[in-house]
Amino acid sequence: xxxxxxxxxxxxxxxxxxxxxxxxxxxxxxxxxxxxxxxxxxxxxxxxxxxxxxxxxxxxxxxxxxxxxxxxxxxxxx
Numbered sequence: 189x190x191x192x193x194x195x196x197x198x199x200x201x202x203x204x205x206x207x208x209x210x211x212x213x214x215x216x217x218x219x220x221x222x223x224x225x226x227x228x229x230x231x232x233x234x235x236x237x238x239x240x241x242x243x244x245x246x247x248x249x250x251x252x253x254x255x256x257x258x259x260x261x262x263x264x265x266x
Contacts, residue, residue, distance in 0.1 A: 199248050
């Protein structure tokens with residue numbers, strides 16, 4: 189089932205305000221379990237976890253910054 193434009197906008201806001209801070213805490217906890225690796229390894233872990241977070245949320249954020257495709261067009265914009 190495809191999400192409507194308004195639903196994607198709402199879910200993207202929820203994900204950014206609630207999910208992302210929660211994911212940051214989880215990522216920092218995971219890195220803390222590794223006994224403080226060297227700086228390049230730690231950076232690679234954070235970058236990898238950042239891409240892992242992005243992949244499932246890609247569909248939610250797709251096209252959110254664009255104008256609503258279902259909104260009626262204003263004749264003056266043409």
